[in-house]
Amino acid sequence: xxxxxxxxxxxxxxxxxxxxxxxxxxxxxxxxxxxxxxxxxxxxxxxxxxxxxxxxxxxxxxxxxxxxxxxxxxxxxxxxxxxxxxxxxxxxxxxxxxxxxxxxxxxxxxxxxxxxxxxxxxxxxxxxxxxxxxxxxxxxxxxxxxxxxxxxxxxxxxxxxxxxxxxxxxxxxxxxxxxxxxxxxxxxxxxxxxxxxxxxxxxxxxxxxxxxx
Amino acid sequence: xxxxxxxxxxxxxxxxxxxxxxxxxxxxxxxxxxxxxxxxxxxxxxxxxxxxxxxxxxxxxxxxxxxxxxxxxxxxxxxxxxxxxxxxxxxxxxxxxxxxxxxxxxxxxxxxxxxxxxxxxxxxxxxxxxxxxxxxxxxxxxxxxxxxxxxxxxxxxxxxxxxxxxxxxxxxxxxxxxxxxxxxxxxxxxxxxxxxxxxxxxxxxxxxxxxxxxxxxxxxxxxxxxxxxxxxxxxxxxxxxxxxxxxxxxxxxxxxxxxxxxxxxxxxxxxxxxxxxxxxxxxxxxxxxxxxxxxxxxxxxxxxxxxxxxxxxxxxxxxxxxxxxxxxxxxxxxxxxxxxxxxxxxxxxxxxxxxxxxxxxxxxxxxxxxxxxxxxxxxxxxxxxxxxxxxxxxxxxxxxxxxxxxxxxxxxxxxxxxxxxxxxxxxxxxxxxxxxxxxxxxxxxxxxxxxxxxxxxxxxxxxxxxxxxxxxxxxxxxxx
Numbered sequence: 001x002x003x004x005x006x007x008x009x010x011x012x013x014x015x016x017x018x019x020x021x022x023x024x025x026x027x028x029x030x031x032x033x034x035x036x037x038x039x040x041x042x043x044x045x046x047x048x049x050x051x052x053x054x055x056x057x058x059x060x061x062x063x064x065x066x067x068x069x070x071x072x073x074x075x076x077x078x079x080x081x082x083x084x085x086x087x088x089x090x091x092x093x094x095x096x097x098x099x100x101x102x103x104x105x106x107x108x109x110x111x112x113x114x115x116x117x118x119x120x121x122x123x124x125x126x127x128x129x130x131x132x133x134x135x136x137x138x139x140x141x142x143x144x145x146x147x148x149x150x151x152x153x154x155x156x157x158x159x160x161x162x163x164x165x166x167x168x169x170x171x172x173x174x175x176x177x178x179x180x181x182x183x184x185x186x187x188x189x190x191x192x193x194x195x196x197x198x199x200x201x202x203x204x205x206x207x208x209x210x211x212x213x
Numbered sequence: 214x215x216x217x218x219x220x221x222x223x224x225x226x227x228x229x230x231x232x233x234x235x236x237x238x239x240x241x242x243x244x245x246x247x248x249x250x251x252x253x254x255x256x257x258x259x260x261x262x263x264x265x266x267x268x269x270x271x272x273x274x275x276x277x278x279x280x281x282x283x284x285x286x287x288x289x290x291x292x293x294x295x296x297x298x299x300x301x302x303x304x305x306x307x308x309x310x311x312x313x314x315x316x317x318x319x320x321x322x323x324x325x326x327x328x329x330x331x332x333x334x335x336x337x338x339x340x341x342x343x344x345x346x347x348x349x350x351x352x353x354x355x356x357x358x359x360x361x362x363x364x365x366x367x368x369x370x371x372x373x374x375x376x377x378x379x380x381x382x383x384x385x386x387x388x389x390x391x392x393x394x395x396x397x398x399x400x401x402x403x404x405x406x407x408x409x410x411x412x413x414x415x416x417x418x419x420x421x422x423x424x425x426x427x428x429x430x431x432x433x434x435x436x437x438x439x440x441x442x443x444x445x446x447x448x449x450x451x452x453x454x455x456x457x458x459x460x461x462x463x464x465x466x467x468x469x470x471x472x473x474x475x476x477x478x479x480x481x482x483x484x485x486x487x488x489x490x491x492x493x494x495x496x497x498x499x500x501x502x503x504x505x506x507x508x509x510x511x512x513x514x515x516x517x518x519x520x521x522x523x524x525x526x527x528x529x530x531x532x533x534x535x536x537x538x539x540x541x542x543x544x545x546x547x548x549x550x551x552x553x554x555x556x557x558x559x560x561x562x563x564x565x566x567x568x569x570x571x572x573x574x575x576x577x578x579x580x581x582x583x584x585x586x587x588x589x590x591x592x593x594x595x596x597x598x599x600x601x602x603x604x605x606x607x608x609x610x611x612x613x614x615x616x617x618x619x620x621x622x623x624x625x626x627x628x629x630x631x632x633x634x635x636x637x638x639x640x641x642x643x644x645x646x647x648x649x650x651x652x653x654x655x656x657x658x659x660x661x662x663x664x665x666x667x668x669x670x671x672x673x674x675x676x677x678x679x680x681x682x683x684x685x686x687x688x689x690x691x692x693x
Contacts, residue, residue, distance in 0.1 A: 007667035011674020015681065022685065027693055038289075047546070047630075071289070073566075074554065074637070076547045097553030100567035101289045125547025170693070177692035180296035181282050181305075182241060183347070183354035189237055196234040197684065200227045201677055204391050207223050208670045211384035 001209075008208055012201070022167065028104065029163035031060040036134045036156040038069055038101075042143075043151045044129040045070075051122045052132065054143035054155055057082075058115040059089065062161035064107060066092070068121055069133035069156040071101035076123040076130075080105045083118045096125075101133065104160055119157060220387055221372040225365035228394035228403075231680055232361035235397075235404030238687050241353055242284045243564055244405030245640070249324030250334070251275060251353060251406050256319040258338035263331060264323035272320040274312040278349050281305055287691070288565050309348040326408075330493075332448035333408035353406065360410040364403030367410075367646060368394035370417035374647040375654050377424035378606075382658060388669035389654030393417075393646045395676040397683035401563055402640050409640055412450040416644035418442045419456070420610070423463045427606040431467045436482035439464070440489025447493045455620030456644055459613030461487060466605045521626065529629055530622025533637055544629065550637065556582070558639030561683050566638065568690045570682070581675065588659030588668065589652050595659075614645050 034057055045052075059082055066080055077096040082089050092107035123130075134143075134155040142150035167174075175190035182189075242248050252271045256264045271279070279285070282305075283295040296302050326334075340355035347355075372390035379385060393399065403410040422439040431439070443460055446453035464483040471479030521529075528541045533550055537543055548554070560578040561570050593600055600607065621641045653672055660668035 003664065003667035004670045007670035008674060011671050011678075015674060015678040018678065019681070019685075022682075027689065074548065095553075095572050096547050096549075097557055098569070099562065100565070123547075127546050127548050167689070167693070174688065174692045177294065178237075178688070180298070180302050181294075182237075183350035185296075185299075185302050193234050193237055193684070193688075196230045197681060200230040200234075200395070200680070203223050203227050203230070204395065204673055204677055207220055207227075207387050207391065208384075208673050211220060211387040211666075211669075 004209060008205060012205065023171075024166050024168055026163035026166050027170075028065060028160040031063055031159045031161045032058065033159070034058070034154070034157045036154045038133045038156050039135045040133070040153065042132045042134050042136070042153045042155065043145070044131055045123070045126060046129050047126045049122075049124045049126060049146070050130075051120060051146050052143050052151065052155070053118055053120040054157070055116060055118040056141070057117045057119050057157060059084075059110050059113065059117045059119075060159050060161070061110060061113045063090070063110040063159045064162060065104040065160045066107055066119070067102040067104050067158040067160065068119070069102045070121065071131040071133060073099055073128060075099065075103070075128075076126045078105060079122045080107060081120045081122070082107070082110075082114075083120070084114045084116070089114055089117065096127075101131075102156070102158065109161075217369070217373065218376075220383075221369050221376075221390070224372045224387065224390040224394050225369040227391060228368035228399065229361055229365040231395060231397075231400040232364035232403040232410075233358065234684060235400040235687075236354065236357035236361055237404075238684055238691070239401065239404060239564070240284075240287065240691055241282055241350055242279060243287060243691070244401065244407060245565060245638070246325050246407060247353075247405050248275065248279060248284070249326040250408065251356070252320040253323040253326040253329070253331075253334045254337045254341050254356065254406065256321060256323060257331060257334045258341040260319035262319070264321055264327045266322040267324060267327040268322040269324050270322045271324070273316045274309065274349055275320060277312055278309060281308070288567065306348050306350075309350065313349065329408055329450055330448045332445065333411040333450070336411070337406060356406045357404055360403045360406060363410040363414045364394075364399055366414035367399060367403070367417045370414065370421045371647045371650045374417060374421040374424050375650055377421065377428045378651055379654050379658075380428065382665070384666050384669060385654035385657050388657045388672055389650030389652075391673045392653040392676050393650045395673075395680040396559075396643070396646065396649075397561060397563065397680050398559060398640050398643060399646065400680060400683075401687075402643065408450045409643065412446070412453060413643050413646060415442055415446045415449055416453070416456055417647050419446060419460055420613075420647040423460065423609060424606070426467050427463070427603070427609075431464075431471060431482040431486070433482050433485065436486040437489060440486040440492075443486070443490025444493050447490070452617065452620055452624075452641060452644070455617035456613045457490070458616045459609055459611075460490070462612050463606075463609035466609060470605070521629075526623060526626050529626045530619060533622045533625060534618060552579070554637040555639055555642065558637075559642075560679070561686065562639065563683060563687055564690065568687055570686060578679075585653065585656045585672070588656035590659070592655040592659035610648060614642075614648060617642065617644060 075096065075098040078094040081091040090107045090110050092105045094103060094105045132151060132155055134153050136153040139150040142153050143155050145151045178189045179185050179187055248271060252275060253264055255272060256262065281295060283293050286293040296305060337356045337359060340359045341352050344352040344355040368390055371393040372386055375386040375389045399413060419442040422435060422442050426435055426439065443457060446456060464486050468480045468483035529544050532541065532544045534555065535551060556579065557575045560575055625637055657669035657672055658665050
């Protein structure tokens with residue numbers, strides 16, 4: 001029985017510490033966007049390998065992930081590489097299997113603001129066509145596809161870096177965001193969620209401790 | 214039937230608490246296909262008839278709610294907010310009330326839900342009618358709470374299944390059932406309006422009935438319960454078609470065993486179960502034939518009749534779960550489906566599959582899952598004599614699993630190649646949750662008499678952490 005108590009205490013202890021670490025960390029903060037609106041679907045990539053490059057970007061200092069407005073149901077492995085004056089200034093990868101639009105791609109932290117920068121997105125094994133989203137522009141300003149052909153416009157890019165306010169510091173605003181746009185709206189939602197999780201944890205722990213031979 | 218132990222009820226309470234939490238975390242209509250399922254209930258509750266169109270032209274009330282809550286935008290950009298203040302909330306509620314009064318009843322279009330059988334929706338009509346005086350959002354939330362109760366049933370029947378299937382060590386039943394109860398995907402889907410919630414519960418009930426029959430023999434009462442579980446499954450969701458053949462195989466095995474051990478009358482309970490279970494399908498065919506409708510096999514139409522050769526379907530279905538074999542065309546280039554669709558999907562791809570953890574979490578989960586499997590194998594090896602004597606039972610469960618996987622694969626092939634993996638979502642395999650519970654219980658037993666219970670405690674805290682961090686991830690996604 002003592003072993004069960006110790007194991008449970010260890011498991012729950014690690015969980016509590018992990019929660020504390022997560023809550024004291026900061027969510028990514030928006031550093032800048034390239035001011036391109038997600039107003040239209042520019043093109044579909046097809047299911048062949050592709051490379052899309054977009055020039056005239058400004059890469060802010062502190063960028064550690066970049067969102068590109070590509071949409072997929074189960075996306076392929078994506079590689080993002082940023083070039084300045086022909087040299088790679090940062091790069092990163094997104095593992096296959098992502099879903100949705102504008103999923104952040106982690107890149108090496110950018111030490112100083114760089115401009116102009118060309119951002120290239122590459123996928124070699126493509127399972128389904130990806131929707132490329134942004135705004136239509138002239139061919140001269142447009143992003144370029146695999147064969148350097150303009151794709152009809154510019155892709156929206158969002159540059160993210162480390163935030164300053166921790167999740168804990170933002171708890172009140174998160175709780176307030178939860179109040180609206182639902183049934184029975186009010187400030188009670190967040191405390192009830194905490195209570196429900198405590199009930200689940202307490203009952204599960206009691207069950208583990210009481211279940212013997 | 215014997216009394217349900219308190220521990221089973223408490224496991225049900227844990228599952229309910231988690232699902233209720235998910236029902237509050239997930240914004241309206243942000244769970245998979247919830248707009249379609251809500252529309253089906255609206256049609257059934259307000260008109261008493263089934264939806265007739267699989268289009269997305271829902272009722273004006275629902276369309277307004279979807280638009281006012283910016284549901285489509287939130288799917289693409291979680292930072293989108295629709296309602297910022299009490300005043301805006303009041304305006305939304307007032308407008309929804311006005312639309313409820315003025316719009317015509319029902320919703321003939323119910324999107325992807327249209328061809329599903331009606332039982333879950335009929336059940337959801339009760340909370341829908343109970344909250345008829347409230348807004349659409351009130352009705353949706355009350356319906357979600359009913360689904361959350363079904364999560365409790367899933368955990369309860371999983372506990373009872375483990376009690377029958379692994380009768381030796383009761384502490385292991387708790388470990389397995391809590392692993393089921395704390396599954397984030399069970400919470401997400403049962404905290405939403407979706408017939409999956411009822412399919413999980415009825416599948417767990419069926420697993421329990423069959424395990425009890427294999428363990429104690431198929432009495433007439435148990436046969437009736439088994440038949441009812443099969444019938445309810447058929448009337449709940451089309452995917453049950455995949456589970457049913459394995460259940461019939463189990464009944465055939467039970468009948469054979471009974472006939473061998475006793476006499477010919479032992480065949481009767483199995484026949485009763487099969488007859489009750491098949492009744493809804495036979496009734497449907499009879500009604501269709503009587504009404505001159507040639508589409509006797511509605512289910513095949515609903516899941517989408519595959520459009521390729523048998524070999525192509527088999528190849529696709531194989532690759533949906535397993536690595537491609539030599540000679541197969543590559544249907545999932547760049548994807549390791551077992552890992553990226555099923556494993557990562559179960560560990561945590563939430564919402565409309567757009568909420569996920571950092572990549573290292575899935576790597577860590579894979580390592581832990583490997584250890585769990587090793588412990589499970591150790592327990593199976595230690596009990597190989599018992600495994601051998603219960604091979605028929607094991608074959609029955611595996612047939613149910615295989616049948617479900619084949620149906621999911623065939624349904625996915627219907628949208629191939631446009632969306633090769635659109636039907637590949639981990640939730641489609643959750644009717645097999647009791648088997649996951651069994652793996653966890655066995656893994657805990659793999660620790661042996663000395664360390665097994667402690668290993669079980671660690672497993673429970675691991676699944677508790679998974680549920681907690683999944684909820685936090687969803688909160689951060691929608692409200693952060």
